[in-house]
Amino acid sequence: MTTTLSGRDAYKDELARLAETEERIICLEADLGGKNHPFQSRHPDRFLNLGIAELAGVDIAAGLAEAGYVPFISTFAAFAALRASESVKLSMGYMGKNVKLVAPYGGVSGGWFGTTHHALEDIAVIQSFQNIRIACPHGEEETRRVIREAAASTEPYYIRLSRNDAFESLPRASERSCRDLLVEDRATDDRASLCLISVGEQATELCKKLAGEYEIVAHAHACYVDSQSLKAYVEPLKALADRFLVVEEHRATGGTASYLALLMPEHPVYSHNCGEQWPIYGGTHEEVLADLGFGLEPLRRQILSLAGGPDGI
Amino acid sequence: MEQSIPVYREEQELSNLALADRATEARKLILDMAATPTGCHVGGSLSAIDLLVVAYAKYGHDKSTSVILSKGHAAAALYAALYVYGKLPSNPAESYGKQGSLYTGHPNHKLPGIPFATGSLGHGVAYAAGWALAQKLRGTGGLGIAIGGDGELQEGLVWETAQIAQARSLANFVYIVDCNGGQNDGHVDDISPIRNLKERFEAFGFAVREIDGHRHDAIFSAITPDRERPLAVLARTVKGKGVAAFEGNPDAHYAKIPANLAKRWKVNLS
Numbered sequence: 001m002t003t004t005l006s007g008r009d010a011y012k013d014e015l016a017r018l019a020e021t022e023e024r025i026i027c028l029e030a031d032l033g034g035k036n037h038p039f040q041s042r043h044p045d046r047f048l049n050l051g052i053a054e055l056a057g058v059d060i061a062a063g064l065a066e067a068g069y070v071p072f073i074s075t076f077a078a079f080a081a082l083r084a085s086e087s088v089k090l091s092m093g094y095m096g097k098n099v100k101l102v103a104p105y106g107g108v109s110g111g112w113f114g115t116t117h118h119a120l121e122d123i124a125v126i127q128s129f130q131n132i133r134i135a136c137p138h139g140e141e142e143t144r145r146v147i148r149e150a151a152a153s154t155e156p157y158y159i160r161l162s163r164n165d166a167f168e169s170l171p172r173a174s175e176r177s178c179r180d181l182l183v184e185d186r187a188t189d190d191r192a193s194l195c196l197i198s199v200g201e202q203a204t205e206l207c208k209k210l211a212g213e214y215e216i217v218a219h220a221h222a223c224y225v226d227s228q229s230l231k232a233y234v235e236p237l238k239a240l241a242d243r244f245l246v247v248e249e250h251r252a253t254g255g256t257a258s259y260l261a262l263l264m265p266e267h268p269v270y271s272h273n274c275g276e277q278w279p280i281y282g283g284t285h286e287e288v289l290a291d292l293g294f295g296l297e298p299l300r301r302q303i304l305s306l307a308g309g310p311d312g313i
Numbered sequence: 314m315e316q317s318i319p320v321y322r323e324e325q326e327l328s329n330l331a332l333a334d335r336a337t338e339a340r341k342l343i344l345d346m347a348a349t350p351t352g353c354h355v356g357g358s359l360s361a362i363d364l365l366v367v368a369y370a371k372y373g374h375d376k377s378t379s380v381i382l383s384k385g386h387a388a389a390a391l392y393a394a395l396y397v398y399g400k401l402p403s404n405p406a407e408s409y410g411k412q413g414s415l416y417t418g419h420p421n422h423k424l425p426g427i428p429f430a431t432g433s434l435g436h437g438v439a440y441a442a443g444w445a446l447a448q449k450l451r452g453t454g455g456l457g458i459a460i461g462g463d464g465e466l467q468e469g470l471v472w473e474t475a476q477i478a479q480a481r482s483l484a485n486f487v488y489i490v491d492c493n494g495g496q497n498d499g500h501v502d503d504i505s506p507i508r509n510l511k512e513r514f515e516a517f518g519f520a521v522r523e524i525d526g527h528r529h530d531a532i533f534s535a536i537t538p539d540r541e542r543p544l545a546v547l548a549r550t551v552k553g554k555g556v557a558a559f560e561g562n563p564d565a566h567y568a569k570i571p572a573n574l575a576k577r578w579k580v581n582l583s
Contacts, residue, residue, distance in 0.1 A: 059470075
């Protein structure tokens with residue numbers, strides 16, 4: 001039986017595989033890639049642990065990109081999006097250097113590691129820089145596909161991953177890009193009363209469960225959440241429902257729901273998010289999320305409330 | 314990818330006189346930019362211009378070498394140096410700082426010859442190290458050359474990069490520090506002194522050369538890379554060099570000057 005890999009393990013494996021035939025790929029780490037990195041063992045000449053130097057690492061990646069390499073640089077989301085923020089803004093956003101920034105530990109997936117290792121603000125920061133593709137893949141297969149898409153693209157990428165969550169991705173036709181909105185099949189052809197829009201791994205798992213329980217609820221999974229991708233989602237979303245509930249492991253401010261609401265002013269866009277509190281407690285990923293009011297039952301209550309109560313649904 | 318600077322003459326033909334002429338023309342352009350309605354960072358531009366002119370003379374023809382002005386506030390010097398090597402499509406002084414002009418107050422990567430937009434200090438040093446790393450991996454022999462300021466050394470990013478440069482044995486990384494002793498609010502020594510600079514770079518594993526940053530022959534010789542280690546060239550310069558009213562004056566960090574003064578000072582330069 002094959003074990004499903006976490007997103008960050010899938011990233012390492014897929015990148016090492018891609019590098020077999022793409023010599024321009026180079027793998028950079030900021031001392032958080034872990035031992036026994038598959039890229040290091042398979043391509044030692046193109047694996048560089050630059051040490052604990054995130055700001056310099058992103059700029060150095062820009063220099064490598066300018067010289068024709070396709071650098072993938074990885075560190076935890078908090079350090080990638082926040083500590084190295086200015087380098088990301090300038091090298092990737094403003095100058096559009098072909099750098100792929102891969103950020104595990106997105107959201108509060110670090111669990112008991114604490115707030116220094118959490119990133120509930122990263123999408124707001126990166127989205128505001130413009131021109132950077134932002135992908136939040138769900139599960140192993142979608143992560144692998146996003147890594148392939150990033151390697152084939154000349155655009156800068158921010159790829160948000162979790163820590164050790166290992167999920168089966170939603171099925172997607174092989175010819176479809178992860179940039180396409182992925183709509184789960186429903187039991188009815190009726191127009192949905194509410195469409196859940198899932199962003200990220202835990203959110204997608206919650207939406208899978210609840211959309212399956214309520215016939216009038218649709219589920220659209222958004223793998224990419226940069227502003228260009230969100231604009232492309234507008235018409236497909238409008239075809240599904242009139243009201244939307246974005247589920248994302250992020251702050252309310254600057255999240256995907258905020259921008260979608262601006263793009264669809266005639267449609268109500270609600271948000272299930274991690275609120276305004278700091279995650280000060282330990283626990284597993286799911287437990288820390290629960291402390292922030294994010295989870296299956298709070299989401300169920302929100303759906304029922306929007307539907308006018310259990311009778312409405 | 315393309316960032317080669319057309320050379321004025323073949324390297325063998327270069328003489329101090331040719332470089333001196335070019336540096337003088339560049340200084341005049343800097344004064345012209347200081348005489349625009351916006352003014353410019355004139356002091357640091359005049360201190361760095363000899364470093365830029367010589368770096369382009371020596372390496373401008375080499376496509377595998379990248380010269381980056383990391384102290385981006387000296388954009389007037391960068392534009393002037395590129396212009397005197399025929400790289401820019403128009404005289405930067407004619408539209409510097411104006412609406413619709415790419416000649417912004419900090420280097421604009423939309424212009425030819427400028428692969429990286431500097432201005433936020435420290436980033437250009439790291440970018441140049443990345444370029445050097447790429448050339449080392451490819452075995453091209455190309456260099457990454459950063460020209461920074463001594464005030465810029467207060468940025469942590471510079472030392473992050475120095476750490477990586479030595480760890481990666483980037484012998485093709487050349488870091489030229491324009492040591493003019495000044496920064497925005499005054500003298501470096503009064504604000505946050507950078508003591509024992511030579512020893513600091515040596516402790517980071519760099520080869521270090523100290524030179525007069527206005528002597529072209531000394532610059533030309535000093536920016537040849539070390540065989541084994543990254544190289545720091547500590548170029549002792551004078552802020553505002555070439556204009557008596559500016560020389561050594563920290564108030565010359567940024568200035569707007571009347572056109573008649575610019576005209577007179579340009580004559581003096583000649």
